[in-house]
Amino acid sequence: MFQPFLDLGGNRITGFEALLRWQHPSRGLVPPSEFIPIAEETGLIHEIGEWVIRRACATLADWPEDIRVAVNFSASQFHNTAILQTIVQALADAKVSPRRFEIEITESMLLSKYGSAATVLNALLELGVTVALDDFGTGFSSLTYLRKLPFSRIKIDQSFIRDMLVQPDCAAIVKSVIGLARDLNINVVAEGVETADQLEYLRQIGCDEVQGYLISRPVSADGVLALLDTKKLRAIYAA
Ligand code: C2E
Numbered sequence: 001m002f003q004p005f006l007d008l009g010g011n012r013i014t015g016f017e018a019l020l021r022w023q024h025p026s027r028g029l030v031p032p033s034e035f036i037p038i039a040e041e042t043g044l045i046h047e048i049g050e051w052v053i054r055r056a057c058a059t060l061a062d063w064p065e066d067i068r069v070a071v072n073f074s075a076s077q078f079h080n081t082a083i084l085q086t087i088v089q090a091l092a093d094a095k096v097s098p099r100r101f102e103i104e105i106t107e108s109m110l111l112s113k114y115g116s117a118a119t120v121l122n123a124l125l126e127l128g129v130t131v132a133l134d135d136f137g138t139g140f141s142s143l144t145y146l147r148k149l150p151f152s153r154i155k156i157d158q159s160f161i162r163d164m165l166v167q168p169d170c171a172a173i174v175k176s177v178i179g180l181a182r183d184l185n186i187n188v189v190a191e192g193v194e195t196a197d198q199l200e201y202l203r204q205i206g207c208d209e210v211q212g213y214l215i216s217r218p219v220s221a222d223g224v225l226a227l228l229d230t231k232k233l234r235a236i237y238a239a
């Protein structure tokens with residue numbers, strides 16, 4: 001499934017995040033929160049990850065040139081250096097520019113056994129792949145992480161967005177992160193935007209992009225093309 005990013009300056013969709021779903025024969029749709037931890041433990045995450053990368057790149061080839069795809073990675077995926085070749089090959093096979101491929105990692109990933117991951121990530125950055133820091137604010141939130149890699153984007157965790165209009169401390173955190181990112185020349189995405197009031201507030205305080213059920217729930221590859229086609233989206237979210 002793919003969930004769009006809406007750019008608040010241009011009122012346009014700039015890309016989609018690939019979100020894994022597992023259709024189980026008897027249990028129905030299993031969310032990633034249930035099977036990713038098991039896949040990490042068993043080592044199956046490498047095969048699953050490779051499948052996600054290949055599918056994301058192949059799907060990206062059907063999208064307009066100015067649309068990116070963002071893929072989530074588990075820390076352990078970077079301990080296997082073959083991941084580099086997998087990404088390079090998938091981009092080449094799909095004939096898409098590495099600049100349209102974004103890697104989403106979390107703060108915890110920068111914490112444990114970071115050494116080998118740094119080598120792989122730096123090689124990918126040299127290719128032109130971009131890196132986003134996901135769920136910002138929920139991990140150990142040491143600002144040192146922001147200096148470890150040249151991040152293109154910070155994604156403010158949905159827990160802050162959900163409470164920012166009811167809890168002043170949350171609003172303060174969201175505003176500060178946006179200010180910090182601006183000074184560091186990093187883009188900001190607000191995750192989990194569900195109401196028009198949240199969107200309006202984020203627009204006022206200078207957030208670059210938003211993602212959440214208000215704009216769209218995750219959709220299938222066909223749904224992506226339909227969304228990019230929707231004139232309605234423009235009318236609803238125009239300032
Ligand atoms: P994430 O990367 O932070 O993704 C955002 C999650 O929030 C997604 O849940 C998305 O469906 C959900 N979400 C989006 N908008 C809203 C909203 O407005 N309200 C609410 N309440 N939720 C919203 P999902 O798809 O269940 O994914 C959960 C997590 O699983 C992801 O968090 C990511 O860390 C992980 N994940 C997903 N796909 C992959 C993958 O291919 N590989 C790895 N390693 N992890 C993945």
Ligand code: MG
Binds near residue numbers: 017104134
């Ligand atoms: Mg993510």
Ligand code: MG
Binds near residue numbers: 191
């Ligand atoms: Mg997130």
